[in-house]
Amino acid sequence: MVALFVLIYGVLTGGLWLIQLKASFTPGEIHIDDFADMQEIKAIHMVILAGAAGAYALYRLVRFHPAANWAYAAWLRLSPWTSAKPLPFGPVHPVWQDAVVIGVLTAIAKWHAHLDSALPIVAFGMTYLIVITFLVAMTCTWPSFIAAAFLWPSLLLPEVQGWPGIVLIVILITILWHGHRKSLRSFPWPFLTNTNRTKAAASRRSNSNLDIQLGGTSAGPSYLGWPYLVLSPKIERRPVSASTSFFLSALAGWWAYCIIKRSEMDPLPGLVLAFAVGAALLRLVIYCAGASPPFNVWGRLASGRLLQPGFDKVFLTPLAVVMVGLFGGMIIRRSGSWYPAAEACVIALLSFVLYAGRPTLQNWILTGRLRFRPPAAYTNNAQMLRRV
Amino acid sequence: MIKVVDVSHHYGLKPVLSHVDLDIPDGKLIAIMGPNGVGKSTLLGIIAGLISPARGQVEINGLRRRASEETELKIRRQMAFLPDHPWLPEFLTAREWLLAVGQLYDIEADHLMDHIHRLLDLFDLADQGDAPIRTCSNGQKKKIAICGALVTEASVLVLDEPFTGGLDPSAILALRRVLQHLAERSDVTIVMASQIPEMVELLAHRIAVLSGTRVIAYDTLDGLRAKTGCPGSLPEVFEKIVHPQTLDHIEKYFSRPKT
Numbered sequence: 001m002v003a004l005f006v007l008i009y010g011v012l013t014g015g016l017w018l019i020q021l022k023a024s025f026t027p028g029e030i031h032i033d034d035f036a037d038m039q040e041i042k043a044i045h046m047v048i049l050a051g052a053a054g055a056y057a058l059y060r061l062v063r064f065h066p067a068a069n070w071a072y073a074a075w076l077r078l079s080p081w082t083s084a085k086p087l088p089f090g091p092v093h094p095v096w097q098d099a100v101v102i103g104v105l106t107a108i109a110k111w112h113a114h115l116d117s118a119l120p121i122v123a124f125g126m127t128y129l130i131v132i133t134f135l136v137a138m139t140c141t142w143p144s145f146i147a148a149a150f151l152w153p154s155l156l157l158p159e160v161q162g163w164p165g166i167v168l169i170v171i172l173i174t175i176l177w178h179g180h181r182k183s184l185r186s187f188p189w190p191f192l193t194n195t196n197r198t199k200a201a202a203s204r205r206s207n208s209n210l211d212i213q214l215g216g217t218s219a220g221p222s223y224l225g226w227p228y229l230v231l232s233p234k235i236e237r238r239p240v241s242a243s244t245s246f247f248l249s250a251l252a253g254w255w256a257y258c259i260i261k262r263s264e265m266d267p268l269p270g271l272v273l274a275f276a277v278g279a280a281l282l283r284l285v286i287y288c289a290g291a292s293p294p295f296n297v298w299g300r301l302a303s304g305r306l307l308q309p310g311f312d313k314v315f316l317t318p319l320a321v322v323m324v325g326l327f328g329g330m331i332i333r334r335s336g337s338w339y340p341a342a343e344a345c346v347i348a349l350l351s352f353v354l355y356a357g358r359p360t361l362q363n364w365i366l367t368g369r370l371r372f373r374p375p376a377a378y379t380n381n382a383q384m385l386r387r388v
Numbered sequence: 389m390i391k392v393v394d395v396s397h398h399y400g401l402k403p404v405l406s407h408v409d410l411d412i413p414d415g416k417l418i419a420i421m422g423p424n425g426v427g428k429s430t431l432l433g434i435i436a437g438l439i440s441p442a443r444g445q446v447e448i449n450g451l452r453r454r455a456s457e458e459t460e461l462k463i464r465r466q467m468a469f470l471p472d473h474p475w476l477p478e479f480l481t482a483r484e485w486l487l488a489v490g491q492l493y494d495i496e497a498d499h500l501m502d503h504i505h506r507l508l509d510l511f512d513l514a515d516q517g518d519a520p521i522r523t524c525s526n527g528q529k530k531k532i533a534i535c536g537a538l539v540t541e542a543s544v545l546v547l548d549e550p551f552t553g554g555l556d557p558s559a560i561l562a563l564r565r566v567l568q569h570l571a572e573r574s575d576v577t578i579v580m581a582s583q584i585p586e587m588v589e590l591l592a593h594r595i596a597v598l599s600g601t602r603v604i605a606y607d608t609l610d611g612l613r614a615k616t617g618c619p620g621s622l623p624e625v626f627e628k629i630v631h632p633q634t635l636d637h638i639e640k641y642f643s644r645p646k647t
Binding site for chain 2: 223224225226227228230231232233234235294295296298299302303305310311362363366367368369370371372374
């Protein structure tokens with residue numbers, strides 16, 4: 001990584017030096033000081049230095065955080081390590097060695113590239129915090145993740161500049177640090193264990209039993225072909241609870257509000273409706289992939305049963321989503337200067353209906369009146385699965 | 389016990405099943421026979437839970453299919469289905485796939501590995517068991533799919549045409565012996581569609597004959613013989629039930645006086 005940085009930065013600097021050398025033979029035509037301070041060259045320097053600082057933050061987490069390094073996590077799981085002990089490869093939090101690396105980048109930014117010296121620090125800090133937010137989510141430390149996910153877009157708000165912004169970042173760091181510690185305490189995380197095995201089944205097994213893994217990962221029903229894909233006694237798709245639906249939709253609304261406020265974009269009721277239609281179609285595709293009504297339209301006509309409630313219930317939530325998009329668009333048009341709040345509320349409501357709308361995917365698979373058929377992906381991808 | 393109660397089904401305009409009732413007691417092997425396209429696979433699909441019938445319902449051990457999430461999951465844990473045309477993941481080896489299927493049914497790991505080893509030996513797949521499924525022939529894939537149904541150790545097996553699909557004679561013999569063994573057990577119920585009367589005669593406790601969207605006969609082989617008044621083999625009894633004129637036509641054909 002250091003070599004790559006030196007190569008890229010060196011090539012740029014060397015190129016500038018050569019130009020300077022050539023300029024020295026033709027005095028009066030090119031003033032190298034002006035050239036080095038050109039906005040384009042500064043922008044390239046900025047990208048290289050910010051990229052290097054961000055890549056370093058990424059490296060720190062991927063190398064030292066067990067949730068980002070699954071081989072490390074698998075090894076750690078077999079070791080006597082507990083969260084009370086330090087991590088064997090080294091700490092995840094920034095240490096003095098990081099200060100040296102970022103200090104060098106800062107020095108280059110200030111004295112060589114003539115940039116704001118805070119640039120590498122901000123790039124390192126932001127990348128580090130964003131990635132650790134995802135890692136907190138991966139390790140299912142939900143309260144910290146949700147709090148951080150609400151705080152992140154707040155940084156975009158025009159009102160949160162200067163000291164309020166710094167205070168917010170300090171709160172964000174505190175929350176993420178707390179979440180990180182909590183996630184280490186909950187090791188091993190669910191994604192490291194076999195998700196197909198129920199707790200009851202796990203408790204039945206003796207410790208001497210081997211935990212069978214296929215290529216290091218568990219093979220869920222979706223990898224097991226037909227008909228285990230649809231008739232599996234274990235369901236991978238867990239329903240989203242009402243509280244989770246509420247938080248996720250509130251989050252979607254808040255992100256929308258902050259982005260609209262920051263970008264000062266005009267009201268976009270058409271875009272909201274398009275989003276609603278797209279989301280409704282996506283939900284239908286997810287639910288109806290591999291599932292048909294027990295009998296087709298001609299069958300409905302012939303039997304006089306135009307509605308099949310056991311199957312047609314799948315259309316209710318998408319229909320509700322489109323209606324929210326339609327009426328939400330009307331409200332946005334009439335909301336005047338309140339349109340950012342109105343748009344955010346409509347997006348939150350749309351998300352809530354999408355998440356909380358019934359039936360849940362699990363309920364649909366297990367109780368829907370439908371006819372399963374092999375998904376088109378099977379028939380189109382003969383390399384993955386083949387009909388016998 | 390499996391109860392099929394007043395099941396009717398149609399995909400489009402044409403009825404496939406009409407008012408089908410079947411009571412399948414625990415520990416029995418029931419064969420479903422009938423001409424091509426009569427609805428055998430549809431009936432098995434309905435019992436297995438692949439298809440919701442247009443009317444009627446199916447109960448497995450007192451639990452109604454698709455009544456609730458809990459009951460459906462309970463039923464699924466007790467049941468394994470071998471479709472006529474299974475699709476296997478080509479990137480896994482047979483052993484890996486069977487391990488994963490066994491895990492779905494919470495089979496204890498040591499026992500599962502031992503059972504898979506024995507099954508692969510039984511179906512002459514020991515050499516092929518650790519190669520990706522894509523390298524297997526169609527017959528070998530059918531054997532792997534059969535092993536998949538057997539490895540679940542489910543108490544209800546629904547098998548659609550288990551003896552077809554390119555099985556070699558030794559695999560047919562092995563499967564026949566396995567099914568005979570399971571048929572003798574009181575804790576395993578098997579519903580099987582088959583067009584091979586010799587196998588049905590050998591294995592089935594009772595035979596359901598489907599014809600023209602209905603179950604027109606459901607009895608033991610002796611019971612069917614008594615009903616039809618035909619003391620012959622199953623093919624003859626079957627023809628007597630489904631196509632009563634066929635045997636007369638054959639007889640007439642050969643008894644035609646020489647000119």
